[in-house]
Amino acid sequence: MSLEKTIENVAVNLLRLAVTELPRDVKEALRNAYQEETSEAGKTQLKAILNNIELAEKTRTPMCQDTGTIIFYIKAGAEVGQLDKIENALFNATKRATTEVPLRPNAVDPIQQKNTGDNTGRNIPYINWEIVPGDIIEITVMPKGGGSENVCTMNMLVPGQGIKGLKKFVIDSVIKSGSKPCPPNILGVAFGGGADIAMKLAKNALLRSLNQPHKDPKIAQLEKELLDAVNQTGIGPMGLGGKFTVLGVNVDYAVRHPASFPAAVAFNCWAARRATAQVRPDGQIKYLTHELR
Amino acid sequence: MATYKLTTPISEEDIRKLRVNDVVYITGTIVTARDQAHKRALQFHEEGKRLPLNLEGLAVFHCGPIVKKEGDKWVIVAAGPTTSTRMDIFEDDFIKNFKTRIIIGKGGMGKRTTKAMQRYGAIYGAFTGGAAVLAAKAIKNVKAVEWFDLGMPEALWILEAEEFGPLTVAIDSHGNNLFEDIKQKTQGNLNAIYKKLGIEP
Ligand code: SF4
Numbered sequence: 480m481s482l483e484k485t486i487e488n489v490a491v492n493l494l495r496l497a498v499t500e501l502p503r504d505v506k507e508a509l510r511n512a513y514q515e516e517t518s519e520a521g522k523t524q525l526k527a528i529l530n531n532i533e534l535a536e537k538t539r540t541p542m543c544q545d546t547g548t549i550i551f552y553i554k555a556g557a558e559v560g561q562l563d564k565i566e567n568a569l570f571n572a573t574k575r576a577t578t579e580v581p582l583r584p585n586a587v588d589p590i591q592q593k594n595t596g597d598n599t600g601r602n603i604p605y606i607n608w609e610i611v612p613g614d615i616i617e618i619t620v621m622p623k624g625g626g627s628e629n630v631c632t633m634n635m636l637v638p639g640q641g642i643k644g645l646k647k648f649v650i651d652s653v654i655k656s657g658s659k660p661c662p663p664n665i666l667g668v669a670f671g672g673g674a675d676i677a678m679k680l681a682k683n684a685l686l687r688s689l690n691q692p693h694k695d696p697k698i699a700q701l702e703k704e705l706l707d708a709v710n711q712t713g714i715g716p717m718g719l720g721g722k723f724t725v726l727g728v729n730v731d732y733a734v735r736h737p738a739s740f741p742a743a744v745a746f747n748c749w750a751a752r753r754a755t756a757q758v759r760p761d762g763q764i765k766y767l768t769h770e771l772r
Numbered sequence: 773m774a775t776y777k778l779t780t781p782i783s784e785e786d787i788r789k790l791r792v793n794d795v796v797y798i799t800g801t802i803v804t805a806r807d808q809a810h811k812r813a814l815q816f817h818e819e820g821k822r823l824p825l826n827l828e829g830l831a832v833f834h835c836g837p838i839v840k841k842e843g844d845k846w847v848i849v850a851a852g853p854t855t856s857t858r859m860d861i862f863e864d865d866f867i868k869n870f871k872t873r874i875i876i877g878k879g880g881m882g883k884r885t886t887k888a889m890q891r892y893g894a895i896y897g898a899f900t901g902g903a904a905v906l907a908a909k910a911i912k913n914v915k916a917v918e919w920f921d922l923g924m925p926e927a928l929w930i931l932e933a934e935e936f937g938p939l940t941v942a943i944d945s946h947g948n949n950l951f952e953d954i955k956q957k958t959q960g961n962l963n964a965i966y967k968k969l970g971i972e973p
Pocket residue numbers: 543544545546547623624625626627659660661748749750852901902903
C-alpha cells in the first residue's frame with residue numbers, strides 16, 4: 480500500500496477512536512474525580528459522564544454530538560520521503576470519517592455562512608507540523624469541541640506583574656467561563672513568545688497526558704498550584720458546584736520579549752478527545768493512546 | 773437530595789415537591805424547542821392559534837438533535853442539551869402560557885425564568901453537557917415532528933422517553949437557583965484564592 484493510503488487509513492481509525500473513546504489518562508482522571516467529588520450535584524454529573532463514555536465506547540458512537548473541528552499534529556521523521564502526500568491523505572481521511580463514523584459536519588464557510596458538509600474547507604483540517612529525527616511518522620488527531628473553544632483566551636499581560644499576573648489571568652478566565660466549557664476541563668496554559676506562540680503552546684499542552692507533569696520542576700510546581708487554585712473556585716462539574724472544575728493544568732512557556740508578557744489559556748472539555756499512532760517505515764502501525772478495535 | 777421518577781403529564785403538586793440538587797428522571801413526552809420554536813409558539817399564542825400539541829405538564833428540552841430517517845421512521849442519533857440562556861427572553865411567557873412543568877438544558881437560566889418557575893410551578897433540570905449518547909439511549913421513539921420548516925435542529929421533536937436523566941434540579945419552584953448560588957459562592961471564594969497565590973485583587 481502507498482504511504483498516502485496507509486496514512487489515510489490510520490487517520491480514519493484515529494478519528495473514529497478519538498470521538499468514541501477517551502484516552503486512558505482522561506478516563507482515569509474522570510473516574511478518580513467521581514470517587515473524590517464531594518458535591519452531590521457534581522457527583523451526579525460525573526456519573527452521567529462516566530455512563531455516557533462507557534455507552535459510547537460500547538456502541539461505538541461519538542461520545543458528544545459535537546465532534547469538533549478536526550486538528551492534526553504530525554511529527555514527521557526527517558528521513559521519511561513523500562511528506563508532501565500527507566496533507567492530501569489527512570483531508571481524504573477527514574471526509575471519509577465524516578460519513579463512516581459519522582462525524583457531525585462542523586466546517587462552515589464564514590463568508591458564505593454555509594456548511595461545507597464534510598468537515599473540510601480552507602485550512603481545515605488544520606495540520607501542525609514538526610520535523611523530528613528518524614524515519615517514523617507520528618499522527619495525533621484532536622477533534623476540538625466548540626463550547627470549550629469559545630472560552631479560550633489570550634492576553635498581553637504587563638511584564639512587571641510576572642507570574643502573579645499570569646496566575647490571576649488563569650483564575651479569572653476560569654471564573655468567567657463558568658459552566659460554558661462543560662467542566663471538568665483540562666487547561667493548557669502558556670506564556671511568553673508572542674501572541675500566536677503563547678496560544679499555540681497552550682493548545683499543544685492539551686496533548687500532554689494528565690499523568691505527565693512538565694519536566695522542569697518549577698513549571699510542574701506551577702501546574703500543581705494552578706490546579707489547586709482553580710479547583711477551589713467551586714464551579715464544579717457542569718458548573719453545578721464541586722471540587723472538580725478541572726482535571727488537570729498543563730503549562731508551557733517560551734522566552735519573551737522584554738516588553739511583552741503574552742499569556743494564553745486553552746480549554747478542553749471533559750470530552751478531551753485525542754488519539755495518536757505511529758507509522759513505521761516497514762508499514763507497521765502502532766496505536767499509542769488507544770487499542771485498535 | 774432525593775431522586776424522583778416522574779411521568780408526564782406532571783402536576784404542579786409534584787413539581788412543588790422538588791428542590792434544587794434533587795435528581796429527576798422523566799418518562800413520557802419530551803418536546804425539543806430552541807429559539808425559533810419558542811418564538812413561534814409565543815406568536816401562535818398571541819394570535820389565538822393552537823399549538824400542534826398541548827404542552828401542559830410536559831418537559832421542554834433545549835436541544836437541536838441529530839435525527840436520521842430509517843425507512844419511514846425517525847431515529848435520534850444524538851440529542852445533547854444546548855445552552856439555555858438563549859431562551860431566557862421567551863421562557864417566562866412560555867411557562868405562563870403553556871404550563872410546561874420541566875425545562876431541560878445546560879448552563880442554567882436567569883432571574884426572569886426563575887421568577888416564572890416560582891409563580892407558575894415549573895423547574896429547570898440540568899442535563900450533562902455533551903452526554904449525547906446517554907440522552908439518545910433514553911429516547912425510545914420519535915412520536916412526531918412539527919414545524920419542520922424551521923430546520924432539523926429548530927423543529928419541535930416530540931419524543932417518547934424512558935427515564936430520561938439524570939437531571940439535576942438547578943432551578944426549583946421556590947425561587948432557588950443553583951447556578952446563581954454557585955456563581956455567588958465562586959465570587960466569594962475568589963479573594964481566598966487570590967490571597968493564597970499572593971495576588972492583589
Ligand atoms: S464543550 Fe465539549 S462536551 Fe460540551 S458540548 Fe461542546 S464538545 Fe461536547
